[in-house]
Structures are given as C-alpha cells and as structure tokens.
Amino acid sequence: MTPKLNVVPFVSVDHMMKLVLSIGIERFLLELCAYVEDDFRRWESFDKVARVAAHSPDGVIELMPTSDGAAYGFKYVNGHPKNTRDGRQTVTAFGVLADVANGYPVLFTEMTILTALRTAATSAVAARHLAPKGARTMAIIGNGAQAEFQALAMKALIGVDRLRLYDIDRAASEKCRRNLQGFGFDIAICDGTEEAVQGAEIVTTVTADKQNATILTDNLVGAGIHINAVGGDCPGKTELQAAILRRADIFVEYPPQTRIEGEIQQLPSDHPVTELWRVIVGDVQGRTDGRQITLFDSVGFATEDFSALRYVRDKLAGTAFYEELDLLADPDDPRDLFGMLLRAAA
Numbered sequence: 028m029t030p031k032l033n034v035v036p037f038v039s040v041d042h043m044m045k046l047v048l049s050i051g052i053e054r055f056l057l058e059l060c061a062y063v064e065d066d067f068r069r070w071e072s073f074d075k076v077a078r079v080a081a082h083s084p085d086g087v088i089e090l091m092p093t094s095d096g097a098a099y100g101f102k103y104v105n106g107h108p109k110n111t112r113d114g115r116q117t118v119t120a121f122g123v124l125a126d127v128a129n130g131y132p133v134l135f136t137e138m139t140i141l142t143a144l145r146t147a148a149t150s151a152v153a154a155r156h157l158a159p160k161g162a163r164t165m166a167i168i169g170n171g172a173q174a175e176f177q178a179l180a181m182k183a184l185i186g187v188d189r190l191r192l193y194d195i196d197r198a199a200s201e202k203c204r205r206n207l208q209g210f211g212f213d214i215a216i217c218d219g220t221e222e223a224v225q226g227a228e229i230v231t232t233v234t235a236d237k238q239n240a241t242i243l244t245d246n247l248v249g250a251g252i253h254i255n256a257v258g259g260d261c262p263g264k265t266e267l268q269a270a271i272l273r274r275a276d277i278f279v280e281y282p283p284q285t286r287i288e289g290e291i292q293q294l295p296s297d298h299p300v301t302e303l304w305r306v307i308v309g310d311v312q313g314r315t316d317g318r319q320i321t322l323f324d325s326v327g328f329a330t331e332d333f334s335a336l337r338y339v340r341d342k343l344a345g346t347a348f349y350e351e352l353d354l355l356a357d358p359d360d361p362r363d364l365f366g367m368l369l370r371a372a373a
C-alpha cells in the first residue's frame with residue numbers, strides 16, 4: 028500500500044489524556060524523565076537558540092524550536108497569569124515534530140498537558156542530581172495547573188511522598204490535595220510560605236504573576252535544601268529574593284535563555300552558573316555536600332519539548348489515540364499543485 032503522504036497524526040487534548048491514562052501517569056512521567064535525560068546527555072548534538080518571545084503587558088507568546096539533525100521540533104506556548112480569572116489557562120501549548128530529511132511533519136499535538144508533564148519530568152531529573160539524597164518532603168508554593176504534575180514526577184523519580192502546600196488562594200491548595208488523593212502522599216496545607224518550607228528538603232516555587240515577586244525570602248532558605256524554581260520564566264517575572272541566588276549553586280538549562288528569563292536575570296550577566304547537562308553527563312558534580320543550597324532555575328527549554336514529542340510519537344504507534352489530519356498537499360504530480368486546486372472544482 029502506498030503510504031499517505033498528506034496526513035499527519037494529530038493528538039488532541041482528549042487523546043492525550045487517554046494516552047497518558049492508558050500508560051499510567053506515574054509511568055508516563057518516569058518514561059518521559061528517561062527521554063528528557065537522554066536528550067540532556069546528547070546536548071551537544073542539538074541546535075540551540077533562546078526561544079523567540081513576543082511580550083505584551085499581560086503575557087507572552089513564545090516559539091521554541093530545536094533539532095538533533097534527524098528530527099526537528101517546535102512548540103508554541105503562551106504565559107498569561109491573568110487568564111485564569113476568565114476561565115482560561117495561564118499556559119497553553121501545541122507542538123510539531125518533523126523529519127529533517129524531507130521537512131514533513133510527523134506529529135502534531137496538543138502540548139498543554141504535555142508541557143505540564145515535561146516541566147515536571149525535567150524538575151525531577153534535576154532534583155535527582157541536585158536534591159539531598161533520600162529527600163521525601165517537598166514544599167510546593169503555588170498550587171495551580173502545574174502543581175500536581177510536579178508532585179507526581181518527584182514521587183515517581185526520587186520518592187518524594189510528603190507535600191507541604193501553600194497558595195495565596197486556599198482553594199487551589201484544596202484542589203491540589205483533592206487531586207492527589209490516592210497517589211500515596213501525606214499532604215499538609217499551610218497558611219504561608221514560612222510554614223510550608225518547614226522540614227522541606229525540596230522547595231518548588233511554581234506561582235504565576237507577571238512581576239518580580241518575592242515568593243521565597245532568603246531567611247526561609249536553610250542549609251542543604253534544593254530549590255526547584257519553576258514560575259520565574261520571563262523577563263520581569265521572578266520568584267526568589269536575589270540574596271538566595273548569591274548563596275546558592277545555580278543550575279540552568281541553556282544559559283543564553285535563562286539569563287534573560289530565569290531568576291538569574293536579577294544577577295550580573297557573568298554570575299557563575301552550571302549547565303544541568305554537564306552534571307547529567309558527569310562533567311561536573313551537582314550536590315557536593317549536605318549544607319549546599321542547590322537551585323534549579325527552570326525556565327523550560329526546547330530540547331525538553333523535543334523529548335516529549337519524541338516520547339509521544341514512540342508511544343502512539345499501535346494505539347488509536349490520534350486522528351489523521353489532512354495537513355499537507357499531495358498532488359499526483361508534486362509540481363502540479365495548481366492543477367490539483369483546479370481539479371478540486373470539478
């Protein structure tokens with residue numbers, strides 16, 4: 028049978044949910060962690076560029092491309108913290124994977140759910156290399172759309188099973204606790220950040236606010252903790268008091284992007300940081316002692332989306348969790364595009 032050259036598998040939100048649930052959320056996260064880590068290991072084989080961002084007063088729209096020479100991927104993603112007020116998501120996304128050899132897309136997918144999964148998987152991979160060994164307690168400051176994913180990835184990969192939740196909107200923390208029932212967590216809802224970080228070996232900040240906020244102050248950061256700073260991911264949008272950054276060993280994805288978007292935008296542009304991939308390949312040691320404060324200054328990088336696209340593509344084979352999109356023109360004679368248009372009128 029001649030392969031259909033015009034169709035591209037498309038994974039809708041509905042199909043993505045079915046795919047994730049059919050695999051199992053924690054297994055999905057674990058397998059995705061492996062893909063993310065594999066791609067960090069071959070960091071040097073990727074084309075890398077800081078994402079292209081279009082800023083407006085209320086948010087940002089970004090394009091995130093990368094390629095490993097065989098496949099090309101990109102994600103369209105937004106960040107609009109005020110969106111939740113009228114029922115929209117802060118972050119939505121979709122993405123494409125394509126074959127470099129002929130330029131044809133091989134996958135088109137929703138990436139709102141997939142972004143939450145890949146962000147959580149990346150946090151967990153970073154924590155495996157940077158957090159204190161055997162860490163079980165994590166504070167999560169900001170209990171919105173990303174929060175449960177962060178919790179489950181940390182559980183699946185490194186065994187975190189005690190959560191201390193804080194959100195300025197208690198209803199968000201209640202939602203998070205409700206959603207995580209049955210996943211084996213011991214969960215406390217706290218009245219403030221100070222209470223939430225008590226006894227936490229990992230502190231995840233994942234709030235949404237388009238400003239230089241101070242979600243975590245220096246006096247709350249004790250020796251030996253790992254900070255997973257996820258919400259500060261845009262110029263003028265940070266979560267940590269600058270003094271924390273001066274005490275911490277800072278690990279980043281792609282420095283040219285993180286210097287613009289991450290917590291380190293608050294620091295001089297030559298402040299030393301370590302690229303996470305160097306720790307993963309063993310060039311540099313991550314955590315060196317029990318008193319060290321490690322900080323993963325996460326902003327989200329294109330290779331992580333590429334890993335997620337690759338994973339979904341591999342998992343789709345043999346399932347019914349996609350539809351075929353008539354996305355590409357396929358005239359009988361490749362040079363007779365116009366003739367194909369005319370014949371459609373007949």
Ligand SMILES: NC(=O)c1ccc[n+]([C@@H]2O[C@H](COP(=O)([O-])OP(=O)(O)OC[C@H]3O[C@@H](n4cnc5c(N)ncnc54)[C@H](O)[C@@H]3O)[C@@H](O)[C@H]2O)c1
Binds near residue numbers: 169174
């Ligand atoms: N680093 C990455 O790769 C990555 C990926 C996805 C999302 N993000 C970022 O993560 C953040 C959260 O995303 P989301 O989809 O969960 O957003 P969301 O709007 O669904 O949730 C954010 C939560 O933060 C809470 N919050 C706001 N200010 C707070 C404060 N001062 N203290 C405590 N809680 C506070 C809000 O009440 C809300 O519940 C966003 O800033 C987003 O841009 C980063």
